[in-house]
Amino acid sequence: MVTVVSYTARPRRLLQALLLLIAAALGVLTYALVGLGREGELPADLMTISIGAGVLIVVLQIAVMWRAPFADPVILPIGVLLNGIGIAMISSYDSAVNKFTAIHAEYAGRQELWTGVGVVLAVALMFALRDHRMLRRYTWIFAVSGAVLLLMPLVPFLTDEKYGSKIWINIAGYSFQPAELAKICIAIFFAGYLVSRRDTLALAGPKVLGIQLPRWSDFGPILGAWAFCIAILVFETDLGTALMFFGLFVAMLYVATDRLSWLVIGAVMFLPPAIFAATLLGHVRTRFTCWLDPLSRENFSSCEQIDRGLFGLxxxxxxxKGPGGGRPDMVPFGHSDFIYTTLAEELGMIGAFAVLMLYMLLVQRALRAAVGISDGFGTLLAAGLGFVLALQVFVVVGGITRVIPLTGLTLPFLAAGGSSLVCNWIILALLVRMSDAARRPAARRVDADASASPRRPQEVAS
Amino acid sequence: MNKPLRHVWMVVAVLFLLLFGSTTYFQVIAAKSLNADGRNARTVYAEYDRHRGPIVVGGEPIAESHATDDAYGYQRTYDPGSLYAPVTGYYSVEYGFSGLEKSLNDTLSGESDALFYQRLTDTVSGRDPQGASVQLTIDPAAQRAATDALQGHRGAAVAMDPETGKVLALVSAPSYDPDDLASHSTKKVHQAWTDLNEDPDRPLTNRAIAGDLYPPGSTFKLIVAAAALDSGDYTKDTKIPGPGSFTLPQTQNTLYNHPRGDNTPCGSGGSSTLSSALQQSCNTSFAKLGISLGEDAIEKKAKEFGFGDRMEIPLSVTPSSMGKDLNDAQLATSSIGQYEDRVTPLQMAMVGSAMANDGKVMSPQLVDEVRTRDQSVISSFSAQQYSQPLSAANAAQMREMMVSTVKDGTGGAAAINGVEVGGKTGTAQWGDGRTPHSWFVGFADNGGKKVAVSVVVEQGGYGADVAAPIARNVMEAVVSK
Structure with missing residues (x-):
């Protein structure tokens, strides 16, 4: 089966400029409305924010025009819009906390600063990384970096155990969630590893019950990845991180091999450890209880965070309730882990849906780049980054809205937190780079040439 | 690799579909029940961020809301707090609300349907909506007199206008200061709540209308006497037997004619008129009278006075009750207000009021008038007859008997100079070896200015000694003006 992808070679830079302008304006408008809604007056730093947003979108626009002229015009505006809404919601949380409680909160300012850092890093990456295929050369370096990053929270003097999970590290007073950066490293590693192994993984091995099983020798790396995720689950006691990495691995494996068996094997392998954790690890068990029945009398106090989140929704x-009209101060971590509650409370179901659709659109754009890109590595990397973004949104929002147990991940671009924001801007830069490769006319010619070279036969497709 | 990518996209779509569904569920479908959850502090904040109308007694606000700068928007204050606490209840950001603050919440907050037009004009004219003000029927002098008289006791007093049913005083002692619970300082409120709940005198219990209820003791004889007159076989001058002691049928238990084993018979030769038996509060007379009238007759009469009915005045009144399916021994003790008889002081005030209102019981009511902040009247008081347990003629006989009880019998301490006062004392046993509860139920009529009262003092001892003088003070405050 052949899918016809109709890309025009038009760069659409003007469209991107327009979208960037709209995105920045919407973000600034929301920020202003939060001030009006909460205090009845415009925020004092509205002018600074507007100028800052203006500078950032000009920088982004110039960088893309210069270094990735054929990039997808929608990717960056989505990032800017989500980031802007995030800052507005964090400022709403800040103002609510400052107005209604004795605590002082100042998260929005820091988030603005990190936005600047994130955009600068994204632009720097666009300049430094001329071609995403350069990354493939460092496949195993990324593997080691990813593993080290993931294991860092287990190092005694680095760990910063919060709320029962060891997914934070503390360096010189700064908290950092290494899983965010590890996510990128691991995605690059999987893409590099799988693109060279996909044929053996796909074709060799016995067939059982109509499912093509892999060879035993191919099982090693898969078992390794599985064991790694289980180690995260057991030692860092965070189901969300484990789920995210395992999901990423299984999805990329599936894209690389087109073998449904990997999905089945993946699901079967993940369930026993998850059940084990749910029943035997106290912290994870509480999360499960609060997932299933948080509102009952006996569970209410131990599940108060999720209950308060539900009350907010x-x-x-x-x-x-309108920007600045809600009470995000009444939900613990209404600026970070529970920013979705703040958003849904102030912008309503309509606003929450809009944001979810923005994420969907971003994922769709990543997958579209994956379809259009000429090399297997790029396809896998774009698909992996797109899917891991979707999975992260699912794990976070699903945790808050009781689709799955609550975990310790943060919502990309929205939640307050420097490490997460910067890493997501880096992902955005990678997507821009790859979408540029996918849409570049020259690349399409290469693609046409490449189609003559032997590819995986189509008849094995089910 | 296009096919697996499409599948990945399908998985993503399914994941997001779940999120759309779950978000819709919690924001729309389950929103109502979550918003109504008592543990939802948001609802509490929204509730408290309203300009609540005042509660007014005698032209003076006793509960009102002031704008504040804190999270709640408004602070409820009570002045004088403890005097009216049994009526107003409290309005606490931590522990919800009680009393009229609860019963009349919709009116005070401005949410009731009757205030729809007012809300509309407030919205259109851009004013902050404000709840309605509620003027009570309470007579400040009577409330004050009852509170002062019950100082240092555990008990309750209720005064009402027999002709209209207006509740003039509703006191439960000891009381508490609702300001302590209405405070916005969480710490102070927690402390006050703990203190009030740990207080062995249970100040938060409204003894006048709720609480554990009390055995009415001899005041129940009023109902038995009323049933006797109503049967047509008795008048106040009918002679009834009243021996010094009476072995309860089918038991070894002896009922003495008077408390503490006093077996002086009623009248010479062990019989007296009904009037005299009531005057002396003879136990054996009424035990025997109850048995001969039968359970049904007494129960019917009690029901006509209001027993078994959960009244809303608009405070919720716990129904008073007497035992059911009684054997003769149980019926005998029920007839003197023991066994399973349980009453609220308000119920007994209704009994007293019937005698002073030609046999008619008026529905007790606390709300005199509801006004919007523009002073336009939303609803005003209208007297309603609750029932007529006695004919006017029989009521006159009851009245005569009660007056003679005060004049020549056990109720002497309730007498007021130059005022017609009638009543019945009670000394209610409620457990071996414990001091009985002290009761007085009666009325006063000063040339047409009438009041009916009931007073109970927990472990007060003889009704004649303790409850009667308190009742006297309350009645005097109303009729001597």
Missing amino acids: ANGGLLG
């Missing part, structure tokens, strides 16, 4: 209703 309910308070928002269909249309929301």
Whole structure:
């Protein structure tokens, strides 16, 4: 089966400029409305914010025009819009905390600073990385870096155990979630590893019950990845991180081999450890209890965070309380882990849906780049980054809305937190780079040439 | 690799579909029940961020809201707090609300349907909506007199206007200061709540209308006497037997004619008129009278006075009750207000009021008038007859008997100079070796200015000694003006 992808070679830079402008304006507008809604006056730093946003979108636009002229015009504006709404929501949390409680909160300013750092790093990456295929050369370096990053929270003097999970590290007073950066490293590693092994993984091995099983010798790396995720689950006691990495691995394996068996094997392998953790690890068990029945009398106090989140969602209703009209201070971590509650309370179900659709659109753009790109490595990397973004949104929002147990991940671009924001801007830069490769006319010619070379036969497709 | 990519996209779509579904569920479908959850602090904040109308007694606000700068928007204050706490209840950001603050919440907050037009004009004119003000029927002098008289006791007093049903005083002692619970300082409120709940005198219990209820003791004889007159076989001058002691049927238990084993018979030769038996509060007379009237007759009469009915005045009144399916021994003790008889002081005030209102019981009511902040009247008081347990003629006989009880019998301490006062004392046993509860139920009529009262003092001892003088003070405050 051949899919016809109709790309025009038009760069559409003007469209991107327009979208960037709209995105930045919407973010600034939301920020202003939060001030009006909470205090009845415009925020004092509105002018600074507007100028800052203006500078950032000009920088992004110039960088793309210069270094990735054929990049997808939608990717960066989505990032800017999500980031802007995030800052507005964090400022709403700040102002609510400052107004209604005795605590002082100042997260929005820091988030603005990190946005600047993230954009600068993204632009730097666009300049430094001329071709995404350069990354393939360092496949095993990324593997080691990813593994080291993931294991860092287990190092005694680095660990910063919060709320029962060891997914944070503390360096010189700064908290950092290494899983965010590890996510990128691991995605690059999987893409590099799988692109060279996919044929043996796909074709060799016995067939059982209509499912093509892999060879035993190919099982090694897969078992390794599985064991790694289980180690995260057991030692860092965070189901979300484990789920995210295992999901990433299984999805990329599936894209590389087109073998449904990998999905089945993956699901079967992940379930026993998850059940083990749910029943035997106290912290994870509480999360499971709070997932299934958080509102009952006996569970209420131990599940208060999720309950308060649900109350926030309910308070928002269909249309929301308006920016600055909600009470995000009443949900613990309403600026970070529970920013979705803040968003849904103030912008309502409509606003929450809009944001979810923005994420969907971003994922769709990543997958579209994966389809259009000429090399297998690029396809795998773009698909992996797109899928891991979707999975992360699912794990976070699903945790808050009780689709799955609550975990310790943060919502990309929205949640307050420097490490997460910067890493997501880096992912965005990678996607821009790859979408540029996918849409570049020259690349399409290469693609046409490449189609003559032997590829995986189509008849094995089910 | 296009096919697996499409599958990945399908997986992503399914994942997001789940999120759309779950978000819809919690923001729309389950929103109502989550918003109504008592543990949801948001609802509490929204509730408290309203300009609540005042509660007014005698033209003075006793509970009102002031704008504040804190999270709640408004602070409820009570002045004088403890005097009216049994009526107003409290309005606490931590522990919800009680009393009229709860019963009339919709009116005070401005959410009731009757205030729809007012809300609309407030919205259109851009004013902050404000709840309605509620003027009570309470007579400040009577409330004050009852509170002062019950100082240092555990007990309750209720005064009402027999002709209209207006509740003039509703006191439960000891009381508490609702300001302590309405405070916005979480710490202070927690402390006050703990203190009030740990207080062995249970100040948060409204003894006048709720609480554990009390055995009515001899005041129940009023109902038995009323049933006797109503049967047509008795008048106040009918002679009934009243021996010094009476072995309860089918038991070894002896009922003495008076408390503490006093077996002086009623009248010479062990019989007296009904009037005299009531005057002296003879136990054996009424035990025997109850048995001969039968359970049904007494139960019917009690029901006509209001027993078994959960009244809303608009405070919720716990129904008073007497035992069911009684054998003769149980019926005998029920007839003197023991066994399983349980009453609220408000119920007994209704009994007293019937005698002073030609046999008619008026529905007790606390709300005199509801006004919007523009002073336009939303609803005003209208007297409603609850029932008529007695004919006017029989009520006159009851009245005569009660007056003679105060004049020549056990109720002497309730007498007021120059005022017609009638009543019945009670000394209610409620457990071996414990001091009985002290009761007085009666009325006063000063040339047409009438009041009915009931007073109970927990472990007060003889009704004649303790409850009667308190009742006297309350009645005097109303009729001597």
